[in-house]
Amino acid sequence: MLDDLLGRTERKEQIAALEAERDDLEAQLAAEGDRRAEAVRARQEAEERVNRLEDRIADLEGKVDADDGPVDRSFRHRETVRGRRLDAVLERLDSFEGDRESVLTAVVDEDVPVAVADLLGDRAALVDRAAPCVVCADDTGLLAVAMRPPITPEPGVKWSDGPAVDRSWFRPTGRYALALVRSDVFAVGVYEAGERVEFEGFTSDVKSDHSKGGFSQARFERLRDEQIADHVERCEAALADADADRLFVTGDSRLVGEFEADADETAAVDATGEPEPALADAHASFWSVRVWGV
Incomplete structure (x- = not known):
């Protein structure tokens, strides 16, 4: 009541209103500052993208203006790697760093993605030859490589500041079974992180190729097909007992297709001999x- 008599209540209300208005203005200023900072960042990113596009346009214009001589479409390098050499290649790939969204990683199955064709130009034809493969390339031309991993990832395209490669596509992980199936040989191993912990193998009595013609040839081929079918059934039974999280089937290209429904991956390999050493080769x-x- 005393505040009311002295006029303090009204002044206090005015002060509170002014403080609230001040707080609102400070919040607006802070928000405006954030928007300006974001606008500056967006402008810088846009300018960087424009510069990259201008470089790409200049490169394409140079190709258009060039003479019509023969184009070198051979691979710069070819190599098959495994083990420590593969680890070294993957480490080198992981170490590559670029600007934001300057490095392309593409999983190519059949058709070469538009992004790959735009980035590599006429050298995209090499990717088509290497497919199915994983392509890593950057917008400066420093990086351009295609690799065919044992584990086939889903097709797709990703831009980032470095290669987006999953090592599990290339190196054995976890517990898995890998089998070798030939017309008369079978072997399967169960592995943990690449080390074999179980093995089973056998051979079947399957007639070799026959050179006689006429009725005897047809009868021979029918008998051989029946023997191979029996062999495949034995293989399927053995694989059903394999205690593993994933199954990979390798071997004769004419037979591995029989296991595509149950296998995580299949691959034709040229591994011959007795079951155990042949499995190691496979x-x-x-x-x-x-x-x-590329």
Whole structure:
């Protein structure tokens, strides 16, 4: 009541109103500052993108103005890597750093993505030859490589500041089974992080190729097909008992297709001989990676 008599209540209300108005203005100024900072960042990023596009346009214009002589469309480098050499290649790839959204990673199955064609120009034809593959390239031309991993990732395109490569596409992880299936040989190993912990293998009595013609040839081929079918059934039964999280089937290109429904990956490999050494060869071949310099 005393405040009312002395006029303090009204002044206090005025002070509170002014303080609230001041706080609102300070909040507006802070928000405006944030918007300006974001606008500056956006402008800088846009300018960087414009510069990259101008460089790309100049490069394409130079190609248009060039003479019509033969174009070199050979790979700069070819190599098959595995083990420590593969680890070194992946480490080198991981170490590459670029600007924001300056490095392209593309998983190419059949058709070459537009982004890859735009970035690599006429050298995109090399990617088509290497497919299916994973392509890593940057907008300066310093990096341009295609690799064919044992594990096929989903097709797609990603721009980032470095190669977006998952090592599990290239190197064995976890517990898995890898089998070798040929017309008369079968072997399967269960592996943990690349080390074999279980093995099973056998051979089947399958007639070799027959050179006689006529009825005897047709009868021979029918008998051989029946023997191979029995062999495949034995292989399927053995694989059903494999205690593993994933299954990879390798071997004769004419037979691995029989296992596509159950296998995580299949691959044709040239591994011959007795079951155990042949499986070792198949395992090494499956985890080998083809590398091309584009």
